[in-house]
Amino acid sequence: MFRDGYQTTGCYNLDCPGFVHTSNSIALDVALSPVSTYHGAQHEIILQIFKDPKQNVWWLQHGNDDVIGYWPASLFTDLADSASLIEWGGEIxxxxxxxxxxxxxxxxxxxxxxxxxxxxxxxxxxxxxxxxxxxxxxxxxxxxxxxxxxxxxxxxxxxxxxxxxxxxxxxxxxxx
Structure with a gap:
């Protein structure tokens, strides 16, 4: 996550301070498998990020049940209560x-x-x-x-x- 559009911060995975990993069954910073093959078998993952206003955290969830962990809302300048912009995509x-x-x-x-x-x-x-x-x-x-x-x-x-x-x-x- 990046809190200011990569102006002075920006990191990936567990290099960002503050993420609290709570899952015993899903590891972060490891390769996903199985992987899709070109014009062959396709594999998907379902991810959700959502705000829990009671705990004041942003949860990362895999599928319908597997909560991976959370970011405290205090880490973010613009995500105190809600998001005004959501982006999906790829980056190199x-x-x-x-x-x-x-x-x-x-x-x-x-x-x-x-x-x-x-x-x-x-x-x-x-x-x-x-x-x-x-x-x-x-x-x-x-x-x-x-x-x-x-x-x-x-x-x-x-x-x-x-x-x-x-x-x-x-x-x-x-x-x-």
Missing amino acids: INNAQDGQHTTTQMGSGHFAEEQAGGASYFKNLQVVDQSNTLVPPGDITTVAEKPNCYNIVSGKSDDAGDYFYFGGPGRNPNCP
Whole structure:
């Protein structure tokens, strides 16, 4: 999590101070398995982040039952009571020293247009409203800062709810 848009803070996983890991069955900072295969078996995980106003913490939950841990609300400048912006997606760090874009892949390494079986995805996106009910997020805006390197395609369907496909190979002939 990052508390100020990476201006002076920013870290990943358990490198961020303050997260309280409460699960005995789910470890953090380890590889997930099984993994999806290109145009083969696809595997999904369900994650939820929600505010518990009684304990004043933001919980991280896997599936319907497995609470992984929490962040105290006091860690965040803008998340004292609720979130005003929610973002889903992928991110890479471009630290190539040769003036070219990194070869780091995002997601499966395939562009969003490949969709199911090819690209990575988020589906059935939902947010918790003021009455503590899961609802669709409303208007979704997509951003791809380097669309020739990585891109995104969003949509809505009866089966997948609000969704988006995303990813890309990084450096390629159109992304030097």
